Amino acid sequence: MTQTVEKISSSPSPSLLRTAGLPYFLIAFAARLPFAMMVVGVLTLVVSARDSISLGGLTSASVGAGTACFGALIGAAADRFGQRPVLLVIAAANSAMLLALALVAYSDAPDGAVLAVAFGIGATAPQVAPMSRSRLVTLITQRMEPSRRERTLSSTMAYESAADETVFVVGPFIVGLLASALAPWAPLVGAAVLTVLFVGAFALHPSGRLVAAERSADGTAPSAVRELFRARLLVVVVGIFGVGTFFGTMLTSLTSFMDDRGLSERAGLMYGVMGIGSAAFALGVALLPARFSLRARWATFSAILFAGSLLLLAVDDVAGMAGALALIGVGIGPTLVTQYSFGATRSPAGRTATVMTMLGSGVIVGQSLGAAVTGEVAERAGTHPALLLPVLAAAVVAVAGAVNWFLTGARNENR
Template sequence: MTLPAVPASRLGRYGRLPALAGPSFLTIGFFARLPLAMLTVGALTLVTAVSGSVATGGFAAGAVGVGSALGAPLLGYLADRTGQRPVLLISAILNTIAIALVVTASYTVPDFTATSTALILGAAFGMGLTCPQIGPLARVRWIALTRGTQRGDLDTALSYESTADELTFVLGPALVGLLASVIAPWLPLTLAAVLTVIMVSAFAVHPTVQAVVPLSRRPHPAREGEPIVHRREPGSRRFWLLVPLPVLGMVAMGTFFGSTQTALIAFAGEFGAATSAGLLYAVMGLSSAAAALSVAYWPARLSASFRWIISAGGMSLLSLFLFIPQEVPLMLLVLFVLGIPVGPTMVTIFSIGSLVAPKELMGTVMTLLASGIVAGTAIGAAVAGTLAEANGFSAAFVVPVAAAGALLVLGFVSLAVPRQHQSD
């Protein structure tokens, strides 16, 4: 795919993105990823409302999360092998069917017996397993589109993608809560299905898909008589040994997210407002999203590893302030400030992932990073919930502090990665 000349824009570096990918790509990509942010909370809300059991709703939400964590790298691998378009179109159809099964089974089963509950949980698992992975696959397209363009274009694109992820995971649950409470608990999942059919399909057929060449259509030099040149490239298979580094980083990031959410529920519960914990968490999400955009303007001489260390160091320091607030207004301030280093940390880990991933399996690695967040969120929520129940919300805040510390340690470990690539 030949890259067009990219004109200057009054929007600066972010104005280059629609010029590189087309004016519709950002809008389509944003709304196509919104269903992923609605499925977990949507399943929790629907099943809880219909069954009257928070535990059953929690199991349904957990089934969605497990399915997503397992399905994401599988879909990424299939996209690398056969191309994004067929994988996205098929997953959109299967995901819509799974959503319809969850909604239908929730309302048509006579009662929530073990058998009927298993049916709903199985459908919820399928809903997560088949959910199209728009964020990771959009990053794969940006990596291809920005290859050979101005230095900093990839960081700008990844900054935008992290901001889009943050905003959808703030807006998605809020939209679920609004629609379920004002209209009906089945509506959020139905809307997610409609968005999947329309927006994921539009994303699948968008012209940018041509920038990513799947393995099935790549030439084989040995078969064509061309010489095989052995050289160390950033995308060579030898760097698979480095892939666990950003994956572990995303597990730690997910642990930070899940434990913070759970600890905030316990904190808000002290004031009889546990249901408002999502609003507290949204404050951190908004500052994180805004800060992610700033990464595009960080000095180019600052390597990804040093960005990781600086951002994770800020998270480690500021997370200690979570122990201080004993009232909601002060907690809002702490969360807003804490969110500032969170966004840049996420952007940087994705940048490291793009450095160490084999070029031919970029989608697999990007979806592995997304799965790391999901798995870490579950870990963080479980550990923080146990600590909060036994010792109160202050004990639960130990988990995000520990997760931020782990991110800082991994940041120092990553120092070798860019240097190895730059020296090749």
């Protein structure tokens, strides 16, 4: 396997935007959309075709289960063989699975077949966001002067997280638009088309040939697999799983809250209060001074997230909910950026894509699991017990941040 590695010259290195090129960022953004449409699109289709909210929740959870089982393996394959061939195969397989569910859901096939195909959708989900982070980290570490790497890495993780937040607001909106204007199967067909077009373009972009400098000619990594299970890395995985769980529990419990007031159709708009604030503050992380270390950022912003979640238990009107969501947005965006920054700096040599897909899978698995559990709680026990679940998820993020504080140590606060 050919390594595409360039040595750093003595002249000042160009910005990351110039190095990667503007088309790269546009393609990488669009290629995220199918992933953001999958969980909501699957839920919308199954509820409509099978007339079962319970099966819809289980099917969405099956998507998350597939990602949990195979997401990191896709990242490992990308590290071993390069992103381009892996993404091309995965894009084709995922498009086929999306189209298959659109057919199976309306057929006489048993519910188990629907769940199996949904699992396949998750298992073949293109890990565009983690792989984009991996590519950009490789560009930063291999083509920029050491003095510029730390700030550029922080800015890059901030942008990537803001892009994720934006896509996960836009994705469900597109699903709703297609389902309302055409049919419940339309979002999955649309996601299949977008996967072929934009994930394919992302795979074929010149940066798709990049290989970590640590990898040998045959693609093997110098680091052992066991290094992926170090406590300092696993605590980041647990923390980001907590963030994903918060997303799932918050959206579902918010939907129940708004439905109690006859405003269920506005749940997405209310959720956008958190999403927009989260994206804005995620971008703002790049402006924070270097002396505000990564471990301090995680501890600080996760505390803000937890404080905002506690307000959920006291609100009784839409205005109060909007205020709580606004505060939560201040905490969750910077926390997510910080966790990805830790993931980048703690990746074992030659395994950046593996680590980034571990973190990306943690978000989607947490989101799917949180949504499924919260839906059951809301249906059986009501909205107030359901609102306890985002608080528990926020507590997981904060506790993981506290553990990370002690694992990191004052001498190595940003690693």
